[in-house]
Amino acid sequence: MRLSVGKPVxxxxxxxxxxxNMVDHLLQEGEMVIGIDNYQTGTPSNLRHLQxxxxxxxxxxxxxxxxxxxxxxxxxxxxxxxxxxxxYQKDPVDTLAQQQGCRILLSSTSEVYGSPKVxxxxxxxxxxxxxxxxxxxYDEGKRAAEALAWAFQQSPRCVDVRIARIFNTYxxxxxxxxxxVVSNFVxxxxxxxxxxxxGDGSATRSFQYVDDCIRGLVxxxxxxxxxxxxxxxxxxxxxxxxxxxAGVVRRVVNEINGLRGPPIxxxxxxxVDDPQRRRPDLTLAKGTLxxxxxxxxxxxxxKTVQWWLTQNPKDHS
Ligand SMILES: NC(=O)c1ccc[n+]([C@@H]2O[C@H](COP(=O)([O-])OP(=O)(O)OC[C@H]3O[C@@H](n4cnc5c(N)ncnc54)[C@H](O)[C@@H]3O)[C@@H](O)[C@H]2O)c1
Numbered sequence: 001m002r003l004s005v006g007k008p009v010x011x012x013x014x015x016x017x018x019x020x021n022m023v024d025h026l027l028q029e030g031e032m033v034i035g036i037d038n039y040q041t042g043t044p045s046n047l048r049h050l051q052x053x054x055x056x057x058x059x060x061x062x063x064x065x066x067x068x069x070x071x072x073x074x075x076x077x078x079x080x081x082x083x084x085x086x087x088y089q090k091d092p093v094d095t096l097a098q099q100q101g102c103r104i105l106l107s108s109t110s111e112v113y114g115s116p117k118v119x120x121x122x123x124x125x126x127x128x129x130x131x132x133x134x135x136x137x138y139d140e141g142k143r144a145a146e147a148l149a150w151a152f153q154q155s156p157r158c159v160d161v162r163i164a165r166i167f168n169t170y171x172x173x174x175x176x177x178x179x180x181v182v183s184n185f186v187x188x189x190x191x192x193x194x195x196x197x198x199g200d201g202s203a204t205r206s207f208q209y210v211d212d213c214i215r216g217l218v219x220x221x222x223x224x225x226x227x228x229x230x231x232x233x234x235x236x237x238x239x240x241x242x243x244x245x246a247g248v249v250r251r252v253v254n255e256i257n258g259l260r261g262p263p264i265x266x267x268x269x270x271x272v273d274d275p276q277r278r279r280p281d282l283t284l285a286k287g288t289l290x291x292x293x294x295x296x297x298x299x300x301x302x303k304t305v306q307w308w309l310t311q312n313p314k315d316h317s
Contacts, residue, residue, distance in 0.1 A: 007102075008032040010073050012063050012093055013080030015042030017173045018107065018166075018213065022077055023047065025214045027055055034070065037080065038062040046173050067092050075221055076104040094152045098159045105162040105221045106149050108231060111139045112165060115275040120239075122281035123165065123231050130273045146231060162220045162228060167235025167280050171210030171300060172307035182207065182301075185246055186308055188263075189253035195263045199270035201243035206279045208236040209300030212293035219289040228288065235280035236293040245297075252301045256309070 009026055013019035014035025019042065026033045027050070035047065035058045050056045061068060063080050078093050097104035113121045114129030121127075129139045152159040170182035188195045216234035240248070243265065250263035286292050295303075 006032070007072050007074040008034045008057075010034050010036065010070065010076045010096075012036045012076070012078050013042065013107075014058065015039055015044060015046050016079060016081075017042075017046075017171075017175065018169065018210065018217075019077075019079040020046035020173055021171070021210050021214050022079060022217065023050065023056065025218065027053060031055070031074075033057075034059065034073075036061050036063060036067075041081075041175065041178070043175070063093055065092070067096050070096070070100075073100050073102045075102055077107075077217065077221065078104055079107045081107070094148060094159065094161075097161075098152060098155065098157050101157070103160040103162065103221065104149075105164060105217060106145060107217075108142050108146050108163050108165045109138075110165055110167040110233070110235065110278055110280065111135070112143050112146065112231075113275075113278075114139055115273060116277065119277050120237065120279035120281040121233070123233055123284055133273045134271070135273045150230075160225055162223070163231040164217055164220055164234045165231050165280075166213060166217075167208055167233065167278065168205050169208045169210055169213045169235075171304050173210075174304070176308075176312075181205070181242065181245065182249070182304070185249040185263075186253070186301075186305055189249050190257075190305070190308065190312070194266040195246045195249075196266050196268055197242050197246065198268050199242070199274065200267060201246070201265065202241050202276075203270075203274065204239045204241050204277045204279065205245070206236050206239045207245070207297055207300070208234070208293055209295035209297075209303070212236065212295050216285065216289065216291050216293075219291040220285075223289060229284075232285050232289065233280040233282055234285060235282065236295075236297075237280055237282050238297060239277070239279040240297065248297055249301060249305075252298060252305055256302070256305055 009031050014023050015037035032055045113127040117128050118125045149161040153161045174183045176183050246263045
């Protein structure tokens, strides 16, 4: 553990799911941390336990506006997610990294691969994204953010940028009811209501537990510059269908609640442009970061459900 005598690390989106888990990790490592968030989707309760932490400071700020004066930074984890592409255009956070000459990690996403024609998806695949559709704003926004990061990297002052293409991540502090499939299924299992699956349940995803993700992001940030050639997939390459996921969630909740029986599933029509398959090719991450995901779906879900029950004890019936 490092003692907090050096420059602080900035975490944008600090009140969100990944941001708050990253803040906890960095503080445990003895870093000084400054968090920024405008609470658009994040919540102060994710950071309440750090209210009086001597090495943590939180700033309520919208990162689309010029940033407040900050001390010299060690690095920036850019985990805030502006909701639409125009919000990327000025990008004060990349500009801050350039002014400060500090390293920045951009949280990109597997959505840059769109509905992929290549499986599993390596970083060299350019993707198959519909640029005009209900998902386009997020997918193309992240692609634009990657392009912008590349441009900053090539600029005369050469910003040291790391790009993580994060695949579906779940775990404690994933907001309930935010539309992500794991939180929807856990909520359904705990309230004993039907699991809603869009499509016929055969679509696959690869789910990564949050601690694996945070370790991967830190490994990427700390990696020797010359060894990082561009974007790196951070995910778990165990692929499951949505029907299988429903079964695992039900099993884990049954085990905790002492119940029995399979999930009751309600199938609804599949959303436009919803990818049929998603699995990261982790060759690059495993080879360059000396990192690999280690937490199985079952184990991660157990930790997630147990955390959920501490937040919503009434669900434990
Ligand atoms: N969780 C996943 O499965 C996943 C997968 C791929 C990529 N990502 C990326 O990782 C990052 C973090 O995701 P998350 O799951 O923690 O999401 P989240 O919504 O929980 O966290 C994002 C945080 O950013 C804050 N924010 C949004 N706009 C802001 C603004 N303009 N100014 C200041 N703060 C702002 C929100 O209030 C929130 O606290 C995002 O960039 C997301 O696109 C996440």
